[in-house]
Amino acid sequence: MDRYAVIGHPIGHSKSPVIHSGFAQACQQTLQYTAIEAPLDGFASTVDAFRAQGGLGVNVTLPFKLQACEYATHVSPRAARAGAANALKFDGLHCHAENFDGVGLVRDIVHNLQTPIHGQRVLVLGAGGATRGAIEPLLGESPAQLFIANRTATKAQELASLFSGLAPAGTALHGGGYEDIQGQFDVVINATSASLGGEALPISAQVFAPQALAYDMMYGKGLTPFLQLAQTAGVQHMADGVGMLVEQAAEAFAWWRGVRPPTREMIARIAVPLA
Ligand code: ATR
Numbered sequence: 001m002d003r004y005a006v007i008g009h010p011i012g013h014s015k016s017p018v019i020h021s022g023f024a025q026a027c028q029q030t031l032q033y034t035a036i037e038a039p040l041d042g043f044a045s046t047v048d049a050f051r052a053q054g055g056l057g058v059n060v061t062l063p064f065k066l067q068a069c070e071y072a073t074h075v076s077p078r079a080a081r082a083g084a085a086n087a088l089k090f091d092g093l094h095c096h097a098e099n100f101d102g103v104g105l106v107r108d109i110v111h112n113l114q115t116p117i118h119g120q121r122v123l124v125l126g127a128g129g130a131t132r133g134a135i136e137p138l139l140g141e142s143p144a145q146l147f148i149a150n151r152t153a154t155k156a157q158e159l160a161s162l163f164s165g166l167a168p169a170g171t172a173l174h175g176g177g178y179e180d181i182q183g184q185f186d187v188v189i190n191a192t193s194a195s196l197g198g199e200a201l202p203i204s205a206q207v208f209a210p211q212a213l214a215y216d217m218m219y220g221k222g223l224t225p226f227l228q229l230a231q232t233a234g235v236q237h238m239a240d241g242v243g244m245l246v247e248q249a250a251e252a253f254a255w256w257r258g259v260r261p262p263t264r265e266m267i268a269r270i271a272v273p274l275a
Contacts, residue, residue, distance in 0.1 A: 002030065003032050003034075004057050005050060005055060006036070007050075008060070008063075009062075016033070016249060019245070019249045019266055020033040020249060023253045026261050044071055047071060058088050065085060065086055065129060068088055068097055073095050074094060074097065076098050078136055079097045081163070082101075082136070085099050086248065087099070087251075098255060101244070101248050102137035104248030104250075105134050108241075108243035109239075113215075117143050117187060118142050119143065121187070122138060122143045122146045123188045123207060124138070124149070125149050126149075127148055127152070127158075128191070130193075130217055142168045142170060144172065146172070147174050147175070148173075148176075149176060149181050153176050161175075185207055185208065187212065188214050190215065194225070194226070195224035208230060208235050212237065213237045215241075216238075216239070219242040220270075239274075240272075242271045243267050246267045250263050
């Protein structure tokens with residue numbers, strides 16, 4: 001049977017086996033998808049062993065997304081710019097690396113949540129790996145403004161200048177600290193890991209425009225401090241990252257199998273109510 005897996009450390013919490021098994025069923029594809037925990041110092045050897053057993057592809061999650069890029073023989077331009085890969089595909093001696101996280105985010109916002117990014121003001125909080133993967137797909141939608149705000153302002157400024165060549169003519173791309181945020185935004189995305197520790201971010205409730213979408217990339221945690229702040233600010237339109245998770249999985253599935261699975265039912269199946 002064709003074999004796929006998700007590799008991470010830890011991996012117990014991963015929803016990927018449920019998602020991909022569901023996709024396979026929906027698309028009448030015969031495959032096996034498992035979760036593999038690699039030792040922290042053993043990513044490459046774990047992937048090698050999986051390939052030796054006939055594995056055709058893997059998803060890669062924390063903390064190995066950077067190493068996945070280094071492992072691959074062919075890295076897509078998008079994954080190279082993100083400096084991280086979340087999917088590998090094996091083809092004989094070749095290994096292709098892709099990053100579908102940002103594409104999944106944009107597809108969830110635009111398609112599932114019916115919120116345009118084109119011509120809108122977008123604020124991304126955080127300047128770590130999650131933001132890095134999101135910038136190129138966000139710029140691809142031609143927002144009027146994309147501001148990256150981070151606790152360490154220099155990291156946000158560096159990301160903005162790194163991606164400046166990809167900003168469409170009508171898009172203002174800038175980075176800075178939280179204190180540099182000016183005006184209101186139509187889409188506000190939390191890409192920091194602050195929600196993990198239940199920590200609030202030092203942003204004002206004023207950043208949310210009327211009708212804004214508040215999006216936390218974290219999923220399954222209910223109302224995170226970021227979403228609570230949005231709620232307090234009167235934001236009606238809130239989402240966590242469950243749709244992003246399912247959409248990036250669908251992109252990987254299509255890349256491996258040549259058929260794009262439906263996502264709506266799967267999102268509903270694994271979503272945790274926000275309130
Ligand atoms: P990931 O790959 O998940 O993005 P990361 O690369 O470690 O993880 O980045 C974590 C991000 O969350 C960073 O932007 C970090 O801010 P700094 O660059 O200033 O460290 C941000 N972050 C984490 N905890 C935070 C907190 N309590 N308040 C504000 N920002 C936080």
